[in-house]
Every structure is written in structure tokens, then in C-alpha cells.
Amino acid sequence: MRKLFTYSLPYKWSAIVALSLMGIELVVELVQPLLMAKIIDEGILNEDYRLVSVYGAGLLGLSLLAFAAGVTNSFFAARLSQGVGYDLRKDVFEKVQSFTSKNFQSFSTPGLITRITNDVVQVQNLLFMLVRIALRAPLFIIFALIMAFTIDVQLATILVVAVPVFLLFLFFILTKGVRLFNAVQTRIDRVNTVIRENLTGIRLIKGFNRGAHEERRFYDVNDSLMEKNKRALWLMEVAMPVVMLGVNIIILVILWLGASRLQEQSIQPGEVVAIINYATRIMFTFSIFTFLIMVFSRGHASATRIGEVLDEETPTFLQVSDGKTPVLKGDVTFQDVSFSHEREPTLHSISFQVKAGQTVGILGETGSGKTSMLHLIPRLFEKDSGSIYLDDYKIEELDVKELRKQISLVPQEIHLFSGTVKENIAWGKEQATDEEIITAAKQAQIHAFITSLPDGYATQLGQKGVTFSGGQKQRLSIARALVRKPKVLILDDSTSALDAHTEYRLMEALKDQSCTVFMVAQKISSLKASHTIMLLHKGELIAEGTHEQLLRESRYYLDVYQSQLEEVQ
Numbered sequence: 027m028r029k030l031f032t033y034s035l036p037y038k039w040s041a042i043v044a045l046s047l048m049g050i051e052l053v054v055e056l057v058q059p060l061l062m063a064k065i066i067d068e069g070i071l072n073e074d075y076r077l078v079s080v081y082g083a084g085l086l087g088l089s090l091l092a093f094a095a096g097v098t099n100s101f102f103a104a105r106l107s108q109g110v111g112y113d114l115r116k117d118v119f120e121k122v123q124s125f126t127s128k129n130f131q132s133f134s135t136p137g138l139i140t141r142i143t144n145d146v147v148q149v150q151n152l153l154f155m156l157v158r159i160a161l162r163a164p165l166f167i168i169f170a171l172i173m174a175f176t177i178d179v180q181l182a183t184i185l186v187v188a189v190p191v192f193l194l195f196l197f198f199i200l201t202k203g204v205r206l207f208n209a210v211q212t213r214i215d216r217v218n219t220v221i222r223e224n225l226t227g228i229r230l231i232k233g234f235n236r237g238a239h240e241e242r243r244f245y246d247v248n249d250s251l252m253e254k255n256k257r258a259l260w261l262m263e264v265a266m267p268v269v270m271l272g273v274n275i276i277i278l279v280i281l282w283l284g285a286s287r288l289q290e291q292s293i294q295p296g297e298v299v300a301i302i303n304y305a306t307r308i309m310f311t312f313s314i315f316t317f318l319i320m321v322f323s324r325g326h327a328s329a330t331r332i333g334e335v336l337d338e339e340t341p342t343f344l345q346v347s348d349g350k351t352p353v354l355k356g357d358v359t360f361q362d363v364s365f366s367h368e369r370e371p372t373l374h375s376i377s378f379q380v381k382a383g384q385t386v387g388i389l390g391e392t393g394s395g396k397t398s399m400l401h402l403i404p405r406l407f408e409k410d411s412g413s414i415y416l417d418d419y420k421i422e423e424l425d426v427k428e429l430r431k432q433i434s435l436v437p438q439e440i441h442l443f444s445g446t447v448k449e450n451i452a453w454g455k456e457q458a459t460d461e462e463i464i465t466a467a468k469q470a471q472i473h474a475f476i477t478s479l480p481d482g483y484a485t486q487l488g489q490k491g492v493t494f495s496g497g498q499k500q501r502l503s504i505a506r507a508l509v510r511k512p513k514v515l516i517l518d519d520s521t522s523a524l525d526a527h528t529e530y531r532l533m534e535a536l537k538d539q540s541c542t543v544f545m546v547a548q549k550i551s552s553l554k555a556s557h558t559i560m561l562l563h564k565g566e567l568i569a570e571g572t573h574e575q576l577l578r579e580s581r582y583y584l585d586v587y588q589s590q591l592e593e594v595q
């Protein structure tokens with residue numbers, strides 16, 4: 027919540043204007059019962075109708091003033107809340123961009139989406155209500171009690187006794203409400219998770235006939251969300267009638283005591299009306315409080331969830347960029363590099379040296395650490411110990427943005443963006459010329475296919491667009507990587523869907539690129555031509571050499587090779 031104050035500072039003038047206008051509304055609200063009392067006591071009871079019209083005109087003027095102040099207050103309250111909402115969305119989004127895979131383990135993707143969208147809206151509502159009515163409500167109660175005292179101490183005492191009781195009740199509702207609305211937001215996360223998994227895996231679900239199972243999963247989380255929402259709203263809905271019942275009892279007590287005081291002629295009828303007016307308004311303010319509590323509970327829960335993202339610790343190297351920015355040749359050296367994702371070590375003392383322009387094949391069973399090892403080079407993961415050099419620079423000495431600019435990674439899971447084919451390739455290099463895009467597509471062996479499409483490079487992908495096959499997607503993302511003319515290219519099992527002939531032509535084209543290539547593949551036939559092949563086993567580099575060397579020197583490699591030959595035969 028303290029952060030919210032910091033975020034409001036740039037909009038302090040909107041807040042100040044809104045709060046000043048709220049002050050006008052407050053004063054009008056406090057003066058109105060007094061004027062009414064005067065209309066009754068000095069005007070109606072004395073049959074002085076000129077005075078009635080004077081006070082009446084005053085009352086009307088004040089009401090119009092309050093109306094104008096209210097409308098303008100809403101305008102500035104909206105400026106404040108929308109401005110803070112915009113900044114929060116931007117900062118949470120930017121923060122998520124700096125997340126490493128370790129950070130992502132703390133948050134689910136749908137949870138992050140809920141935080142950037144729904145939670146920010148709840149915080150906006152909270153801020154809007156805060157400068158619109160939330161601050162006015164307690165101020166009104168305090169000043170209305172003072173005004174009531176100036177009119178009649180005895181009747182005002184009833185109010186003074188009633189107010190703390192109401193406050194205690196509302197405090198109880200507030201504490202329960204914050205907890206319940208926190209649970210509601212978590213349930214929204216779960217609904218989003220199930221919907222997202224369902225939509226992304228829809229073909230799998232249909233293929234496995236798991237539609238009914240998925241529906242049950244959705245009903246479960248949906249029921250749970252409804253249950254929590256019902257409990258939270260029930261709490262708020264009970265609070266309102268309880269407050270209203272209390273209001274009516276207080277008014278009856280004031281009327282009863284006021285009537286006997288009127289008989290004793292120790293109070294004027296207009297004064298009783300004014301006190302009842304203050305009582306009604308105070309109690310009405312309490313009923314607004316129950317609504318405000320809902321907004322506050324939700325806003326507080328959401329602000330905490332947003333704070334969790336903003337406070338998440340990210341490595342400083344991703345935020346600071348003051349390292350060296352040389353143009354690299356592409357030599358890659360690992361010296362005793364170890365790495366663990368969590369507590370279990372993933373890579374143990376990996377050492378190797380690769381000269382610029384070489385092609386390195388990487389082979390190893392699933393989970394042996396191939397992806398982890400390659401992600402250390404562009405610092406997508408941070409090694410625990412050892413040193414990694416690019417040319418003669420330790421990777422920590424290089425500006426991380428510059429480092430990544432010179433390394434292209436084609437990950438295992440291909441991701442294309444909605445937009446045209448051309449935009450998808452140019453995504454790798456913002457200022458890429460048409461010629462560069464076509465050259466990259468040719469090298470990635472996808473140019474001929476693209477030109478066979480009716481709209482060629484202008485073909486739309488994604489929603490309502492063309493859907494590419496697995497191999498076409500892989501080649502498109504390789505083109506995206508090549509357009510940057512990287513010094514180091516990492517192909518993480520990204521040629522698995524290519525036929526042998528296309529894969530061969532791709533590797534031939536890469537030779538002209540003069541970049542170091544790390545290529546993970548499951549088939550030895552894909553790696554045979556590499557300058558060197560590294561064999562990973564349970565996080566250790568157990569052998570390294572050319573295909574022929576490994577056939578001679580590594581029993582493990584020979585076994586894998588023979589089993590793959592048998593599969594082909």
C-alpha cells in the first residue's frame with residue numbers, strides 16, 4: 027500500500043484538486059442540515075416566508091455547488107486512478123521482462139496476467155473511491171458529530187455512543203473482507219490457468235478424448251471461485267442491512283428523546299430535525315463504508331499481489347547495462363562451469379573450447395542438461411561457478427544487451443507472433459531490410475515455401491491467419507535468428523521436424539554465415555558433419571570429438587549410433 031502512495035505522487039495535483047473539491051462537498055453536506063433547521067425554526071414556525079425563500083435559495087445554491095464540485099472531483103479522481111493504473115501496468119510488465127526462469131517459478135503465467143489486468147483495475151477502483159468518497163466519509167462523521175454537539179449535547183451523545191459500535195462492526199467486516207477477497211483473486215488465477223491450458227492444449231484434449239475431464243477441471247475451479255465470491259459478497263450484503271437496522275434504531279431513540287425534550291420546550295423542532303438529519307447522514311455514510319470496505323478489501327489484496335511482482339528480486343545484471351560492447355568473433359570457452367536450477371546440480375564442471383565459426387553438435391539423453399548448458403551463454407540462466415568466455419571476455423564483463431544481440435537462440439518450443447511472415451522474421455532485427463529478410467529466409471530453407479503462399483511475405487500468421495506446420499515454424503524461427511547475423515547461433519533441437527535433405531541444405535547454408543553454431547539434435551545423422559560433437563550424460567560432458575573419434579573412443583556414443591542405425595533399417 028505504501029507503494030501506491032509513491033505511484034500517486036506524479037498525479038499529486040489531480041489528487042490535491044480532487045481532495046479540495048471533496049472538501050467543498052463536505053462543507054455543503056455539513057451546512058445543509060443547519061439551513062434546514064433555520065428554515066423550520068426561523069421561517070416556517072415564525073411564518074416568515076421571505077426567510078424561507080432566502081434560506082431555500084441558499085440551500086439550492088449550495089446543492090448546485092456540491093453538484094459541480096462532485097462532477098469535477100470525479101474527473102480528477104479518474105485522472106489520478108487511470109494514471110496510476112497505467113504506470114502500474116507498465117512497471118509490472120517491464121518487471122516481468124526482467125524475470126529469469128527462477129523468478130518465473132514463483133508466479134504462474136495466468137497469475138501474472140491477472141495481476142497486470144484485473145488486479146490493476148481493483149487498485150484503480152480503490153484510488154478512485156479514495157479521493158471520491160473514502161476520505162470524505164470519516165471526515166464527515168467527525169464534523170457531523172461536532173455540529174450535532176453544537177446543536178444539542180444530549181441528543182448528540184446518542185450518536186457518540188453509536189458511532190464506535192458501528193466502527194468496531196465495520197472493522198470486523200474489513201479484516202474478514204481482505205482475507206476473502208485475497209482468496210477470490212487467487213481463485214481467478216486458477217480459472218485463468220485452466221482456461222489457458224485448455225485453449226493451448228485443445229487439440230491434445232480432443233485427441234485424447236479428455237474433454238469431459240477438462241470440463242470437470244474447469245467446473246471445479248469455477249465452482250470454487252463462485253463459492254469464495256459468494257462468501258465475500260454475502261459478508262458485504264449482510265453488513266449493509268445490519269447497518270441500516272442500526273440507523274433506524276438510532277433515529278427512533280433520537281425521535282423518542284427529542285419528543286420529550288420538545289414537550290419540555292428545551293429544544294426547537296428544527297434542531298431535532300437537524301440532529302436526525304446528521305444522524306441519518308452519518309449512518310448513511312456507514313452504509314457507504316460497507317461498499318468502500320469491499321473496494322478497499324479487493325484493492326488491498328490486489329495491491330499486495332502487484333507488490334509481490336514489483337518486489338521480486340531479479341539479478342542486477344539484467345537491470346544495469348554498463349559492460350563492454352565489443353564486436354565478437356564467436357570463440358566460446360567453458361571452464362569448470364557448474365549450474366543448478368534448484369538444489370539438485372544440473373551441470374557439473376563443464377569445460378570446453380570452441381573456435382569461432384565451428385559447428386558443435388550436442389547429444390545427450392533427455393534431461394542431461396543440454397538446454398541448461400546452452401542457456402548459460404546468453405545468460406538466460408546464471409552459472410553457479412566456473413567461467414564462461416566469449417572471445418577473451420568473461421560473459422559478466424559484457425553488456426548483457428550487447429551480448430544477447432550477438433547470440434541467436436532458436437528454442438525447443440517455437441513461438442511465432444501474430445502478424446505477417448515478414449514481421450516474424452524481422453522480429454529478430456528491427457531495422458532489417460527486405461534483402462536481409464529474404465537472405466535469412468533462403469538460408470533457413472523457407473524462402474521457396476513463403477513465395478508459394480498467395481500473399482508471400484505479407485501472409486498473416488496466428489489468429490485468423492495461416493497455420494504453419496512444425497517444420498515450417500522451425501525454419502521460420504531459424505530465419506528470425508539468422509537475420510540478426512549472430513556470432514553464436516544456438517539451435518536447441520530446432521531442426522527435429524526437418525527432413526534429412528532440408529536439414530543438410532540448412533547446415534550447408536550456415537557454413538557461409540561465419541558464426542559458431544551449437545546444435546542440439548537427437549539423431550547422430552544430423553550431427554555427423556559437425557566440427558566437434560559433445561556428449562552430455564547426467565549433467566557431465568563425458569566425451570568430445572569428431573564423429574569418427576567418438577565412434578572409436580566412446581562406447582556410449584557407439585551404442586547410440588548403432589541403435590539409431592537399427593531403427594533406420
Ligand SMILES: Nc1ncnc2c1ncn2[C@@H]1O[C@H](COP(=O)(O)OP(=O)(O)OP(=O)(O)O)[C@@H](O)[C@H]1O
Pocket residue numbers: 127367368372390391392393394395396397398399438
Ligand atoms: N526451469 C527449470 N527449473 C527447474 N529445473 C529445470 C528447469 N529446466 C530444466 N530443469 C531440470 O534440469 C535438468 C536438465 O534439463 P535440460 O532441459 O537442460 O535437459 P535437456 O538435456 O535439454 O533435456 P531435453 O533433451 O529433454 O530437452 C532436468 O532434470 C530438468 O528437470
